[in-house]
Structure formats: C-alpha cells, structure tokens
Amino acid sequence: MKQYWYSSSPLQAILFLQQLLDFHETAGAMLASQVLGDTYNIPLDPRETSSASSSTSDFNKRLLSSYICKVLGNLQLNLLSKSKVYEDSALSSIFLHNNYNYILKSLEKSELIQLVTVTHRKAESSYKELIKQQIDFYQRSWLKVLEHLTDKNMPVFQPGAKLKDKERQVIKDKFKGFNDGLEELCKIQKGWAIPDKEQRDFIRQSQKKIVSDAYRAFLQRCANISFTKNPEKYLKYRPEEVEEMIEKLFDTSA
Structure with a gap:
C-alpha cells in the first residue's frame, strides 16, 4: 500500500x-x-x-x-x-x-x-x-551509490600492463558497491510516493541523469580493462536498465 x-x-x-x-x-x-x-x-x-x-x-x-x-x-x-x-x-x-x-x-x-x-x-x-x-x-541519499563510481582508490592503469590482484579487486568492489546500493535504494524508494506528477517526473529525470551520466563515465573508464573472468557478475546493468529502475521510483500506480 x-x-x-x-x-x-x-x-x-x-x-x-x-x-x-x-x-x-x-x-x-x-x-x-x-x-x-x-x-x-x-x-x-x-x-x-x-x-x-x-x-x-x-x-x-x-x-x-x-x-x-x-x-x-x-x-x-x-x-x-x-x-x-x-x-x-x-x-x-x-x-x-x-x-x-x-x-x-x-x-x-x-x-x-x-x-x-x-x-x-x-x-x-x-x-x-x-x-x-x-x-x-x-x-544526497544517492551519494553513497555514486561514490563507487568515482576515481577514488582507482588504480593507475598503464597501457598493456597486467593488473595486480589488489587492483582487480578494487574495480570488482566498486561495481558490487554500486549494484548493491542501486538495488537497495530503488527497493526502498519505490515504496515512497510523490503525488504531484510534475514534481515526481522532475525528480526522476534529474536523478536519472545524475546516476546515468556517472555510470556511463565509469563504464567507459573500465571498458578496456580486464579485471575479471566473469564480467556478467559485475556488469549486471546496462545504463538503460539503471534508468528504467530509477524511472520506477515513487511509483504511485503500484
């Protein structure tokens, strides 16, 4: 309800x-x-x-x-x-x-x-x-999700150089932190409601852009980096899927 x-x-x-x-x-x-x-x-x-x-x-x-x-x-x-x-x-x-x-x-x-x-x-x-x-x-509630997409603690990559185990783990942790945080927030905030459609759409669109832009930039930085043998485990969502999840926030039709 x-x-x-x-x-x-x-x-x-x-x-x-x-x-x-x-x-x-x-x-x-x-x-x-x-x-x-x-x-x-x-x-x-x-x-x-x-x-x-x-x-x-x-x-x-x-x-x-x-x-x-x-x-x-x-x-x-x-x-x-x-x-x-x-x-x-x-x-x-x-x-x-x-x-x-x-x-x-x-x-x-x-x-x-x-x-x-x-x-x-x-x-x-x-x-x-x-x-x-x-x-x-x-x-600000999304900062704990977006912080995983920043350059903080990201290893400095040299072209053609092989990543160390510790460096690979840093990237894995960032993807896992983002995925878990995204899922948790969307699950919680989907149960909230903003009755005013204009305000609801504005907040959704603003949040979609903020998160999607940061996620796309992060994927671009990691595009040519081999950090795992199971990329599907960490690259769980495409940017379009992330946007779809945010679009369901404050879903008053449910």
Whole structure:
C-alpha cells in the first residue's frame, strides 16, 4: 500500500485559511478590533469617508495577511518537527517536499497567495526555494551509490600492463558497491510516493541523469580493462536498465 507522506496539519491549516479568505473582510475587521479596540475614529465630513474607509480596508488586509503568515510560519515549524520522526533523512526530505509543495499549490489555487504577499512579497519564491532545498537534500541519499563510481582508490592503469590482484579487486568492489546500493535504494524508494506528477517526473529525470551520466563515465573508464573472468557478475546493468529502475521510483500506480 502506497504512503503519500502527508501530514494532516497542512490540510487542516489550508482549510482554515480558505475559510478566512471567504470572509476576509469580517476576519480583518475582527483582527483590527483586537489591535485598536472597538472605538474607531470615523470622520464626520462625508467627503473624508471614502478615503478613511479605504485606509481602514487596507489596514485590515495587512493585519489579516500578517496573521496568515504567522499561521504558515507555525505550520512550517510543525512540519519540521514531524519530519524528525523519520530515521531516513531522504524520506524526511520527501515528506517536507510533499507538504511544502501542497501548501504552495493550495495557496496559488485558492488565491490566498495574493493575500499573503501583502506583507510577505516573496512568499511564493520562498516556498519554491524550500521545495528545491528538499530535493537537494533527497539527492544526497544517492551519494553513497555514486561514490563507487568515482576515481577514488582507482588504480593507475598503464597501457598493456597486467593488473595486480589488489587492483582487480578494487574495480570488482566498486561495481558490487554500486549494484548493491542501486538495488537497495530503488527497493526502498519505490515504496515512497510523490503525488504531484510534475514534481515526481522532475525528480526522476534529474536523478536519472545524475546516476546515468556517472555510470556511463565509469563504464567507459573500465571498458578496456580486464579485471575479471566473469564480467556478467559485475556488469549486471546496462545504463538503460539503471534508468528504467530509477524511472520506477515513487511509483504511485503500484
């Protein structure tokens, strides 16, 4: 059974904020009454009434915008706290990514974003940055796989020279480490879910390119090196097969 790694907090908070949006004038006036008290200085000259009313409306809107920003700020702290229950830091990042993305899309869809930007002009870009940050954190989970494809500990090859047993073993260990790490991550992360198709496809494509490029480069370096009598044991996957495995991450159809 797929788990979407959503918290109920954003759902409840967005519902509450959407209700405020429906009654924004009343909500703004109530906030103003708490700030200023119940006594308003209404001008006696009718010619001043229009400008005073407009000023009051703008003031109330700013108060409501500020209040909504505080709700969103507390919601973010709540999500950060809940994300710590996941021992896997990559899963924690996916959890935060899903929730931040949900909040941003909900704000945009309901036009709440216009009200938020009254006092927080960069609200939209801030959420986009949070989402990008979590994607970056998630991608770090692949470093333990990619490290096997680097030149670290790789022997220096001389054309025509025969490899020593130790040198052959280094290459074997690198292939085995990559294969085992790839299989483990794909098995685990296939059970995670990213409901937003656009985000899911973006993360898959980004990860495919990162891993595939590194794997192809490693295969190229080892192409003319005889390090084993059983190459099929270590060259288990073609680059296209690696890409297919990554393409199945976050498979919500299963």
